[in-house]
Amino acid sequence: MMTRQQLLDLYFLEARGKLIEVAAFLDRVERGEGEADFRLAELRRAVTILSRPEADKARQVLMALSDPTTEPIPTATTKGACGAWPSGGN
Amino acid sequence: MRYIEPHAHMVSRVTDDYQDMVTSGCQAVCEPAFWAGFDRSSAEGFRDYFAQLTEHEPKRAAKFGLPHFCWLCINPKESEDVKLAEEVLALIPRFLERPSVLGIGEIGLNKNSRNELKVLERHVDLAARCDQLILVHTPHLEDKFKGTRLTLDALRGDRRIRPERCIIDHVEEHTVRMVLDAGFWAGMTLYPETKCTPARAIDILDRYGQERLWLNSACDWGVSVPLSVPRTALEMRRRGYSAERIDQIVYQNPRAFLSQCPKFHLAS
Numbered sequence: 001m002m003t004r005q006q007l008l009d010l011y012f013l014e015a016r017g018k019l020i021e022v023a024a025f026l027d028r029v030e031r032g033e034g035e036a037d038f039r040l041a042e043l044r045r046a047v048t049i050l051s052r053p054e055a056d057k058a059r060q061v062l063m064a065l066s067d068p069t070t071e072p073i074p075t076a077t078t079k080g081a082c083g084a085w086p087s088g089g090n
Numbered sequence: 091m092r093y094i095e096p097h098a099h100m101v102s103r104v105t106d107d108y109q110d111m112v113t114s115g116c117q118a119v120c121e122p123a124f125w126a127g128f129d130r131s132s133a134e135g136f137r138d139y140f141a142q143l144t145e146h147e148p149k150r151a152a153k154f155g156l157p158h159f160c161w162l163c164i165n166p167k168e169s170e171d172v173k174l175a176e177e178v179l180a181l182i183p184r185f186l187e188r189p190s191v192l193g194i195g196e197i198g199l200n201k202n203s204r205n206e207l208k209v210l211e212r213h214v215d216l217a218a219r220c221d222q223l224i225l226v227h228t229p230h231l232e233d234k235f236k237g238t239r240l241t242l243d244a245l246r247g248d249r250r251i252r253p254e255r256c257i258i259d260h261v262e263e264h265t266v267r268m269v270l271d272a273g274f275w276a277g278m279t280l281y282p283e284t285k286c287t288p289a290r291a292i293d294i295l296d297r298y299g300q301e302r303l304w305l306n307s308a309c310d311w312g313v314s315v316p317l318s319v320p321r322t323a324l325e326m327r328r329r330g331y332s333a334e335r336i337d338q339i340v341y342q343n344p345r346a347f348l349s350q351c352p353k354f355h356l357a358s
């Protein structure tokens with residue numbers, strides 16, 4: 001297991017860069033026109049997970065962007081996935 | 091370094107990729123049947139694809155000294171049409187006898203629909219009847235968690251299926267535990283944007299150990315990196331993994347799983 005110092009040396013700049021990308025992306029969307037779909041609200045909700053203390057944040061972000069239901073859907077009408085699920089805040 | 095690429099769609103790649111993989115230490119490549127990026131118009135399209143996977147592609151790989159193996163199925167993206175799926179399922183048994191076919195895959199779910207689940211269960215039945223290994227694709231993005239759960243239920247619902255003979259691919263932080271806890275093998279796919287990055291795959295190895303886990307590039311016609319397994323091995327070195335441990339993960343683990351099929355053998 002590496003030390004915190006070693007991990008910072010290895011990954012800090014990369015993480016910093018990705019965080020700024022997310023911030024710039026949110027700014028870009030806010031400057032855009034028209035209505036946003038549910039993905040924006042879901043991403044914002046997922047971002048709040050980053051300030052939680054426990055070392056389980058990647059799993060929690062993935063869960064926040066996942067379909068939590070358990071029943072198969074009646075029919076597949078598309079093939080693609082969009083990366084978020086409209087939880088409506090629940 | 092030596093490694094096995096257990097999941098790559100080489101029919102979509104160029105010969106430079108074969109050259110790079112062999113130069114990087116690849117000892118064998120395994121190719122699951124998958125979606126072509128468009129729907130095939132009939133079962134005959136699958137017959138041709140299975141011939142490509144079992145006849146043509148092994149010859150292309152052999153030009154670079156690389157053993158090529160494959161898995162057969164109708165993929166979940168084309169499984170909504172149950173009639174087509176049944177026609178394709180009927181074609182598979184005669185191909186299973188071919189010398190480079192390792193089992194049934196990559197089966198699974200895409201949008202988690204009832205028909206996809208029905209076709210998944212038919213594949214599981216075929217694998218059980220023909221005593222085949224199983225390779226499962228889990229869905230993309232928001233559909234992965236639900237689809238992994240439904241898939242595990244389907245596999246556990248068939249008493250003939252032994253978890254140690256099934257690999258559940260494309261796991262991430264939210265699905266790896268349920269797969270390993272149920273006794274299955276888990277595959278981590280290294281993609282630049284979706285699925286796992288090298289750093290996250292190593293995080294999962296740090297947390298869950300290295301038993302019943304493998305790495306793959308799943309390189310295909312989309313954004314993907316054929317050398318992502320050896321590049322992750324380099325990242326493991328940066329993270330302090332010993333050469334023995336890296337070899338265990340990128341070579342010995344896939345060899346152990348795949349060797350459950352007597353047709354899998356390496357040149358050495």
Ligand SMILES: [Zn+2]
Nearest residue numbers: 122124196308
């Ligand atoms: Zn694949």
